[in-house]
Amino acid sequence: xxxxxxxxxxxxxxxxxxxxxxxxxxxxxxxxxxxxxxxxxxxxxxxxxxxxxxxxxxxxxxxxxxxxxxxxxxxxxxxxxxxxxxxxxxxxxxxxxxxxxxxxxxxxxxxxxxxxxxxxxxxxxxxxxxxxxxxxxxxxxxxxxxxxxxxxxxxxxxxxxxxxxxxxxxxxxxxxxxxxxxxxxxxxxxxxxxxxxxxxxxxxxx
Amino acid sequence: xxxxxxxxxxxxxxxxxxxxxxxxxxxxxxxxxxxxxxxxxxxxxxxxxxxxxxxxxxxxxxxxxxxxxxxxxxxxxxxxxxxxxxxxxxxxxxxxxxxxxxxxxxxxxxxxxxxxxxxxxxxxxxxxxxxxxxxxxxxxxxxxxxxxxxxxxxxxxxxxxxxxxxxxxxxxxxxxxxxxxxxxxxxxxxxxxxxxxxxxxxxxxx
Numbered sequence: 001x002x003x004x005x006x007x008x009x010x011x012x013x014x015x016x017x018x019x020x021x022x023x024x025x026x027x028x029x030x031x032x033x034x035x036x037x038x039x040x041x042x043x044x045x046x047x048x049x050x051x052x053x054x055x056x057x058x059x060x061x062x063x064x065x066x067x068x069x070x071x072x073x074x075x076x077x078x079x080x081x082x083x084x085x086x087x088x089x090x091x092x093x094x095x096x097x098x099x100x101x102x103x104x105x106x107x108x109x110x111x112x113x114x115x116x117x118x119x120x121x122x123x124x125x126x127x128x129x130x131x132x133x134x135x136x137x138x139x140x141x142x143x144x145x146x147x148x149x150x151x152x153x154x155x156x157x158x159x160x161x162x163x164x165x166x167x168x169x170x171x172x173x174x175x176x177x178x179x180x181x182x183x184x185x186x187x188x189x190x191x192x193x194x195x196x197x198x199x200x201x202x203x204x205x206x
Numbered sequence: 207x208x209x210x211x212x213x214x215x216x217x218x219x220x221x222x223x224x225x226x227x228x229x230x231x232x233x234x235x236x237x238x239x240x241x242x243x244x245x246x247x248x249x250x251x252x253x254x255x256x257x258x259x260x261x262x263x264x265x266x267x268x269x270x271x272x273x274x275x276x277x278x279x280x281x282x283x284x285x286x287x288x289x290x291x292x293x294x295x296x297x298x299x300x301x302x303x304x305x306x307x308x309x310x311x312x313x314x315x316x317x318x319x320x321x322x323x324x325x326x327x328x329x330x331x332x333x334x335x336x337x338x339x340x341x342x343x344x345x346x347x348x349x350x351x352x353x354x355x356x357x358x359x360x361x362x363x364x365x366x367x368x369x370x371x372x373x374x375x376x377x378x379x380x381x382x383x384x385x386x387x388x389x390x391x392x393x394x395x396x397x398x399x400x401x402x403x404x405x406x407x408x409x410x411x412x
Binding site for chain 1 (some may be wrong): 291292343346347348349350351353354355357359391397398401402404405406
């Protein structure tokens with residue numbers, strides 16, 4: 001019964017619809033347990049996707065400057081990704097989201113196997129939702145900024161001189177946008193959990 | 207009782223906690239009515255703010271090209287906002303959000319005065335939330351794109367030649383970001399309403 005979480009953590013509102021934990025009938029508990037488990041599998045799936053895509057975006061951006069040493073004899077020195085503020089922003093945002101997603105994957109797996117949240121329930125649902133929201137906006141902002149820079153670079157002949165650089169940064173941007181979509185869906189799911197918690201005083205979805 | 211909305215519109219899930227409309231005790235009905243009214247005032251406030259800021263951002267961007275006819279004798283022709291794809295994006299996004307906010311202000315006022323939603327309740331809560339989400343991301347994307355372009359323009363001497371152009375577009379971008387914050391908060395509020403509707407089968411917040 002302690003695992004329900006409603007005993008451990010204070011609720012921000014009075015729980016109108018909630019029965020006393022010791023009165024909960026067994027069938028409702030097992031139904032909501034299995035619903036929560038299915039819900040957690042979905043969240044885990046999108047966290048995995050966010051991790052893979054944002055990590056690959058960061059790695060693609062990071063390796064963009066390595067492959068062009070054969071251009072050193074050109075009069076124009078080859079561009080490096082870290083010469084451009086927008087690309088640094090893309091790299092930083094995707095790295096942060098990759099680290100955060102790794103942590104959240106751990107938290108999800110822990111919750112699926114032990115039925116407890118890592119932090120107290122109240123902190124956990126708000127932590128997840130708040131970070132998902134912020135990181136979704138962060139990734140979109142980084143992606144848009146990087147895309148505008150990539151468009152500008154096409155205008156000023158950087159891409160005709162060094163086309164591989166532009167293609168590789170385009171791929172990194174595209175991967176970042178897919179990562180953004182994953183974080184966006186995670187944020188909708190964790191937002192649903194937050195409102196469930198606000199209304200019913202427990203993270204269990206019915 | 208029809209105003210409760212639970213009779214008119216189909217609910218996506220079985221309503222576990224809902225009593226039959228004809229059994230609703232008077233005190234609960236008036237409490238949730240007054241809560242809903244307060245909630246609607248908050249939403250209206252943020253819609254008004256979104257409207258004002260996105261409209262002024264669009265107008266500022268639109269008028270950026272008018273004030274520089276005295277530069278026509280320069281060798282460099284003065285820049286116009288519509289020469290830049292990113293500024294066109296900023297203008298379009300802010301105009302769309304201004305029109306949408308105007309419609310939503312009307313819908314909010316209608317709901318406060320008549321206690322009914324404009325569309326059926328199910329459509330209304332999903333319409334509001336979906337559009338708020340999309341437009342929040344749209345405004346942020348436009349703002350980031352425009353900011354990157356403004357940074358690039360500072361690098362290529364456009365701003366030293368024609369500083370008023372850059373200052374005016376910076377103001378338009380800043381207004382757009384404030385509009386984004388308003389739409390973001392509206393989207394959180396309407397998201398809360400959607401989950402209330404999903405869980406309890408009515409848009410009433412307790």
